[in-house]
Amino acid sequence: MRTTWIFLALIAVVGAIAPFSGLYPLFLMKCMALAIFAIAFNFFTGYVGLLSIGHAAFYGMGAYFGGYAVKNYGITTEMALLIGMATGAVLGLLFGLLAIRRRGIYFAMITLALAQMVYFFCVQAPFTGAEDGLQQIPRGKLFGLIDLSDDLSMYYFTLALLLLALLVAQYLVSAPFGQVLKAIRDNEPRAVSLGYDVQRYKLIAFVLSAALAGGAGSLKAMILSLAGLPDAHWTNSGAVILMCLLGGLGTALGPVVGAVMVVLLETELAGVGVVEIGTFRLDLSTKVPIVIGFIFMVTVLLFRKGIVGEIQAALENFRRRRLEKSAT
C-alpha cells in the first residue's frame, strides 16, 4: 500500500512537469484517457479473472453519449463524464446479466458478441455520424466555471482524473469488496460454501468496471473533440487487453504502464517510417500491428506477469531472501 502511494506521488509529479518537457499535452491526454480505460478493464479482468472482450462497447458508447450531450445540450464537463459513466453502467448491467454466469471462453465470446451488436448499432444510428463520427465536441466548463478549451487546463484536469481513478480502483481492491473478489477468483466453490453470492459480486464488479470505461470514453471524446467508430470497435477491446497484459494484469499500476507503452509504440513506430539496411527495405509506419504483436508475444512468453508484475515479483523475492538471511 505504501509503495502504491509513492508511485501515485511519482505519477503526479511526472505528470505535472511532462507538458513542459516538449511532449504534446494532447498526446499525453490521449495516453491518460486510455490508461483510465485500462484501469477499468483491469479492475474486472484482473481481479475477477474473467476475460471481457466487450469493453470497447462501454468506452465507445460512453464517448458517443457523453460527447452528444455536451455538444447538443451544452452541459458542464463533469456532467458529461457522469453521463458517460451512466451509459457504461447501464450497458454493463445488460451485458453482465446475460454473461456473468458463464466462465472462461464462453464469457469472453458472449461479451464479444454483445459488443459487436453495440458496434453495428453505432454504425446505423443517426446521431453517431457513422463513418464521420461525432465531431467538434466541446470540452465544456468544469463545474460551469473553469473553461477547459485550453489544452493545458484540460491536461491537468485529466491528470487529476487519472490519479482519482487509480486511487478509487486501489481502494476498492483493498476494501472488503475487493478481498471477496480475490477470494472468488482463488476458489469460487469455497466462497459459495461460506455464503457469498458470487454471481452478485461479479456482476457488480463488472458494472463498476463498465462505468469507469464509459467515463474514460466520454473523457476521450472531450479531449480529442471526437467520438468515432474505432472507439467502439472490437480492436479497441483487444488494445486494452494488450495494455493490461503488457503492464501487468491484476497489478495497480500495470494498466497505466501498459497504456503508455502501447500509445508510445504506436506513435513512435509510425514516426520511424522507412528503415533501410543494405538492400533490405521496410516501411515500419504501416507495420505497427506486426511489431506490437511481436512485442506482445515476447512479453507473454518471457514476462508472464507483465512489466509491473515481474518487478513486483522480483522485489518480493528480494525481500524474502533478505528476511531469510537475517533469520539465520
Place this chain on the structure above:
Amino acid sequence: MAVHSSAKTSQQNASLAPSNTILEARGLTKSFKGFVAVDKVDLKVQFGGIHALIGPNGAGKTTVFNLLTRFIQPTAGQILVFGKDITRRSAYAVARRGLVRSFQISATFPHLSVFENLKIAIQRPLVSPTRFWQSSRSLDDLKDKANHFLELVELKKFANVSAGELPYGHKRALELATTLAADPKVMLLDEPTQGLGIEEVDHITQLIKRFSKDRTVLMVEHNMRMVAAIADRISVLRYGQIIAEGSYQEVSKNPQVIEAYLGRKAKKGDPS
C-alpha cells in the same frame, strides 16, 4: 451417542421442537445420464454430535454432500433444514442458513494470507456487494475473532503467510478453522483427514471432537479408526443407497455392511 447428545442439548433448543432433526433428506436421488449415483436416500441428522457417512469408494458419499449443500441439483427428493424445504435454494443461501461444508481437496484461498482467509469467513454477514465502498476499517473489530480461531488451530505464527504456501496439514487445519469461523449450525466435512500423517489425523480428530460439542457435524470419512473413535452415529452408503444406520457397534455387526464394506476390504488381502 446420538441419544445422549440430543438429550443433553434438548433444553437449549426448545425452539427446534417438535423434533431434533436439524437436516433431513427425503428420497434424495441423483442420476447422471442414467447412472443412479444416489438412490432414494433418506437421512436424518440429529442436533448435536458427530454423524459419519461411510461407504466404499464410489458409493456416492460426496454426491450426497454436494446435494445436501445444493452444489448440484437433485433429480428427485427433498432436503429440509430445520424442517424448511431448501431443495430449490441456491448454494450460497443454504450456507447462510448454517450449512457450511468443506471440500475433499483442501479448499483455501491460496493468494490470501491465513489471517485474510479467516476474515473472509467471519465478515460474511457484515458485507454486501451492493456496499462495495465499505472500508476495511469498518471490520477492524473482527481481528480478535480471527486471531481466536488462529490460536484454536495453532496457526497464529503463520497469520501473514499466503495460504498457498502452507504445508498440507496446516492447510487442512486452516480449512477447518475457516469452516468453523463461518459460524455454522451444521458442519459438513468431506474427508477431513484425507492425506494426513498419523499425528495430524489425531490433531484434526481432536479439533472436530471439540467443535462438535455445541454444534452438529456430518462428515464423510474413510479412516475407520477415527470414525470409531468420535462418531456418535453412522450411516453406511453403498451403490447410492443407505444400507445401515446406528452406532459403530451396531453398524459394524450388520452383515450387509460386513459384506459391502469390511468384506471387500478383506478381499484385498488385508490380514489385520
